[in-house]
Amino acid sequence: MKLHVIIPLCALLTLTQQTPSRDVNCRCELTHSEKAFPHDKLSTAEDSASKCNSNVTPQKTLELESLLLGLERRVPQLQEDVSVLEREDDGQLYSVLSLLVVENELLEIKQLINRLNRTMLAHQWLTTNTTNELDDLRAEMQELETYDTMQVVKRQQDNQRLKRDLDKCMHGLQPTTQPTQPPHGYCPHGQFRNVTGPRVYTAGEYPGSYAYGAWGRDPKPEAGKENFYWMVVLTSGNKFSNYVRFYSSLSALIVGVSTPGNIQIHSSNPTTNTIQGPNVVLYGGALYYNCYNQDAVCRFNLTTKAVTTLRLAKGTRFNSKGNFCHLDDCYLFTDLDLATDESGVWVIYTTTQDFGYMVLSKVEEPLALGQTWRTSVYKQGVTNTFMACGVLYATRYVNKDTEEIFYSFDTTTGVERFNLGIFINKMSPNIYSLNYSPVDQMLHAYCNSYMVSYKVLFL
Template sequence: MITALLCFFFLRSTVALESVDLWTERNGTVDPEGQCSCEAFLPGTTFPMGELVQLEETAVRISQKLELEIIKVEMFESKLTVYIEKVANLTVVIQMMEDDPDSYSELQIQEVKIQIKQVEALILDLQASIQTSSSVLVKIRKEITSIVVVLTKMENKYDKNLVLVTRREYIKIQQKLDECERRHNEIFNPNIGSCNHGGISRLSKPIISQLNAHLVAGHIYGGWGKDSRPLPGSENTYWYSASTDAVVRYVSVYADYYRLIMRQAMKTYDLYASADWRGTGNNLIVRANTLYYQFANPFSMAKFNMTTQKAEYRVVPSASNRFSYHYSPYQNLDFAADESGLWITYATEASKGKLVLGKIDEAAFALKEVWQTSIFKPSVGNTFMVCGVLYATRSVDTNTEEIFYTYDTRSRKESYVSIPFEKFQENYMYLDYNPTDQKLYMYNNGYYVSYHVWFHQNNKTNKPQVLM
């Protein structure tokens, strides 16, 4: 593969730059059949081929390490199934003993106690193994993140076709790692779509996919992610929209993660094609193949159905266009989606800039209920919703963001918390939760960034049944 790339690069250099003396030495020969051949040395400063070779070798090493972790996860899942069966059966036996203690001898009780201690030891051993495996996956993720940044810089500086083969290898590794982490996290995480948990406990390290599809860091305004309620057959769809200013005009849709990374859009929609449906801010989401965003004129919430390519808007009563988030201008109306539906956050003159949360009736495209919070919106980095709970973030330092505030719409109670997480770069424009994969999607200074979300586990469980 490297040999082919070298030949390709030498050929391009000879044709395109023949007027420039790039060759430090020429050594031409003619064989008996009259075929001319030559050897040439191209200075390493022209293209870092040695670095690319190292990246490919690293890809092989990482892939092998990841395969071992995938095997471990399969073993964890198998062990966990067995342990759950043991715990369920022991629970039933203990319940029977408690209901009729006189029917069991001291020897039988002691035997059950020994079984309990054995299962506890097995579970502790499994937890230790899983934590060790988690550390390995974090290290792999960091290594891939660093390499993706290097590849992106090489694509910007040199012919991206020379980097394409290597990038494809890392895309495959990223996909494997994502699946491994998902299965790893599901061992202790609640099922996707479930709200049977006690709220967010922590976030993963930032997962850097790559620089945006424009390959320009100047496209700092925008967002990306997955459809929060995908139509049948579109469960793997991703979207991306960004620009050099705060105008929302284009949104691109990708069939899956691979095509997102390869910048192969399935369709790009122009909100200024047949009529002026442009928006402002970085507050957009896609839900049921419909783009929800802040309409520019008049100031209102809007939705663009990408299936019918029809748009409509609704003015939000009392919403002010003077209060945005700390990082981004014009983000006055911010959309969010979670397990319970579609939401919008904003501020009003009456609230003096304090954040207001509204639940949207999707069928009527209108607010059906609102909640007033006590946090000043311009001091907030961003907000998102999970299971009917609002989470707000703020900056701690150049490398750290913090979830510092929550508001539960069911109990109408607010609380101050501290859940720090790492930023890829200091400023980000977009942050939203997706209930289909329990991930946070961030648009950070032009880069696609995401986070796995972990939750506090509830102690309440269903009564186990006897396993036959």
């Protein structure tokens, strides 16, 4: 019995000694000839590019252009005032009033030049600093391009260049189709064709203070006020105001020197017959606006300080029930939009019986409702309207940088168009008021506390 146990143990010992060892190490060496990509340098280059984009903006260039434009318009006015003063010389004493006018002109020009000098110095420093940063950024990017051994970036750039050339070729071969629609009604300037600019971009004397407001010129100014600009800011919750502010010239508005200052409608704000909403216009020495808490147009006479009201049709939407809107936002208390053109004052609104579609009415002087037209465009699908030569134009929101004038309604022919395709370059995401000035063919926009103007081009 013991012999049988011993034999298997011996066999097991023999087999164990013959089995090879499994303790074997296997090593592979990988040789990589490429340099490690410097992610820290790429991150630094991205930060530098972002800093350049935030420092160099179109607004800064337009600020300088606005100041130059204001100076360009102010100097001829000074020459005219000096000529008046010379004509009043009787050999002994100049007119005290004319001397004061010239003194005020010189003071405002000096303030404008000082602000222009400060702006130019800031721009010179920004130009020098940005040039150095761009040179450093270019050198860093050239160094980073050496890591692109497979030339992926170069091929992408070549493809983009080829695509641009193809698009340019395709569009260049297609002739522009002439419009077949009947012409608009008579306009002394010709047919509305385009909008360029901005020509003026300024925060005025209240930078960043009042998001909603309106500004512009009187198409039918009183004697001695031909160069005046007016401004209304909604000082109570971006909804209400109780005064209109005047400036003797564009440069005075830019530098924030108000003459003759505020003309108050009422000491309280808001109260009966004060301003509600940003859609305000000035015409013939009177301010037209949506009366506080009413479906009515108010007319405030700047000379007599009297307020008269014009009640609109029954069912007119007001108190933010028929606003201008786009997909992301509606503009508070824009139910009634007042507009001016060569012929006078207009009001754009909507009613419950018109199911939200825009209605246009002529406001006759001194204050009466004239002819009314009904349109086929939904008011809450529109962001703003304005009038020019008896034609209603409507805008819509494209993106934060662009607004499109897409619609027109000709009150002479009754023709509507929905495909105008005229684009406005915005300086702020939202335009809260937009009004055409027939005095100089400019569009005056109020955007998030900034005053911006565009030149209207006629054919």
